[in-house]
Amino acid sequence: MASFFGSKHAAPAPGDRVRPLHFFEDSLLVQGNNMAVSLVFNEVLDPEKLRQALESLVKRPGWERLGGRLKTNASGKIEWHIPVNFTAERPAITFVYVNHGVPAASHPAASKIPKPSTKPAVVGDPDNLADIAWEPGYKPNGIKDYLNTDRPVLGLRVNSFDDKTIVTLQWQHVTFDALGMQYVVESWCAMLWGKVSDILTPLSPDSDPFDVLAQGTRPASEQHVLADRQVGLGGMLRWGLGYGVDMFVRAKENRIVCVPESYWRPQLEKALEELRAEAVANGEDVAKVFLTENDVLTAWILQSTVRQMAPNPERLVAASIAMSLRKAFEGDLIPFAARQPYVGNAFGWANVLVRAGDVVSKPLSWLACQIRSAINQQGTRAQHEAYYSMVRSSGIGLPIVVFGDGGMAQVGFSNWSKAGLFDLDFAPARKDLRNNNQPCRPSYVQENHGPVKPVDGFFILGKDSQSNYWTSAYKVKGSWDKFQEQLDKAFKT
Incomplete structure (x- = not known):
């Protein structure tokens, strides 16, 4: 493992551009997790083409931060050390290629790649592929794994089988969030296709655009x-003893859920129909009724989770939905993405507070409407500024504010649909050129992260080519069977 992470006391290299961490990077919230996203292709891809395309992207002007190193200075502060030039000795990315030489079905881990289901179902455990996504036996330890080494923050791991390729992008979370990942993978894909002119230059990391927050x-x-509705000190202690014990002490299980189009689309149509009927009854403009697929999917996951908990109907449920700040602050703190994307972390939250009894008894349309209203209300520039004003005065040292009460049930959501992972076309990297007139898209996508693993923190990974949605989360051990029972009941009705 030492060779993988480099020397524990590597000295800063002469000439490196040294930059302080930005506001959203200087937090245990992102430093606590190393990330790995695995894309499964049902074809054999050329690992060198994938590596060369990603390395070439990181070497482009403006993208070098993705090849940066993380080091502590004499004052104990973490800072970026970005090489001026990348070399064979100091590469732009880490790269590992493993050729297993067998069909995926013959491999103990790859044979467990989840398959789509015909009804909402728990279909697998993403941790079964952990030794493929990471180096075998590796247990992520957050930013400590990168500090004072010469390890780039971005890594690529390619596992080949006779009939599949698993392409894993690894990064320390200080590097970018889900929308930042979108710019990275889209530009990587453009580089692979030779569409260099399509690749935009990101906003320079030399200054922090969100320092005003x-x-x-x-x-x-x-x-x-x-x-x-902000939780006070006493409430925070009570909440921490509940949710904190679940997150840091109790055993947890990771699972991924498939939600086929044949199930979620009728739910969306029914929800819209109910809200339009309600608008008519109230004399409101039907044209203003609006829900996204993800509003309904988030509401459905939340409802299934609360039903699985079987809480007191009066118990408060708090749903925290991660949002990117980019749209709200484009043309203000950051340029418009169409000119110069911001590849980093820039996140806020929409918080939904509802009674457990309402979540389980009211129509899905009602809950989806609460979610949409919270996103619309709390996603404005002024509301984000108000939120981070509360962060500054909270004194808890994290870029979050907790709303609700000390006894609430907490459910979190991070929606990666906009990252378009299922839409990536890696056709130029395929080895068998007989199908080269066809797209080469992932058949399955999953994420692994650690060591911080919040209970009921759902990643919505996106929609595959068959319009199945995929979502994964950790739950307290023994909870997933109860969750599946709720899915089965919902499917029957």
């Missing part, structure tokens, strides 16, 4: 809509 140099213009 950290420092409060631009005061909030309004109060946050949930300001009166």
Whole structure:
């Protein structure tokens, strides 16, 4: 393992560009997790073409930060050390290629790659592929694995089988969030296709565009809509003893769920139909009724999770939905993405507070509407500024504010659909050129992360070519069977 991570006390290389961490990077929330996203292709791909395309991207002007190293300075502060030139001795990315030389079905881990289902179902455990996504036996330890080494923050691992290829992108979370990942994988794909002119130059990392949120140099213009629902110190202690024990002490299990189009689309259509009927009854404009596929999917996951918990109907349920700040601050703190994307971390949250009894008894359309309203209300520039004003005054040292009460049930969501992972076309990397007039897209996508693993923190990974949605999460051990029971009941009705 030492050779994988490099020397524990590697000295800074002369000439490296040294930059401090940005506001969203200087937090245990991102530093606590190393990420690995695995893309499964039902074809044999050329690992060298994949490596060359990604390395060439990182070497482009403006993209070098993805090849940066993380080191602590004499004051104990973590900072970026970005090589001016990448060499064979100091590569732009880490790269590992493993050729297993057998069909995937003959491999103990690859044979467990989940398959789509015809009804909503728990279909597999992403941790079965952990030794493929990471080096075998590796247990992620957060940013410590990168500190004071000469390991780039971005890595590529390719596992080949006779009939499949598993392509894994690895990174320390300080590097980028889900939308930042979108810019990376899309540009990687463009490089693979030779469409260099399509690749935009990211915003320079030399200064932190969101420093105003950290420092409060631009005061909030309004109060946050949930300001009166912030959890106080006593509530935080009570909540921490509950949710914190679940996250850090109790045994957990990772699972992935497939939601086929034949199930989710009728749910969306029914929800829209109910909301339109309600608008008519209230004399409101039917044209303003709006829900996304992900609103309904998030509501459905939340409802299934709360039903699995079987809580007291009066118990508060808090759903935290991660949002990118990019759209709200484009043309203000950051340029428009169509000109210069921001490849980093920039996140906020929409928080939905509802009674458990309402979640399980009211129609899915009602819950989806609560989610859409929270995203619309709390996703504005002014509300994000109000939120981070509360972060500054909270004193907890994390870029989060907890709303609700100390006894609430917490469910989190990170939606990666916009990253378009299932839409990537790696056709130029296929070895068998007989099908070269056909796209080469992932048949399956999963993520692995660690060591911080929040209970009921759902990743919505996107929609595959058959319009199946995929979502994964950790739950307290023994909970997934109860969750499947709820799915079966919902499917019957």
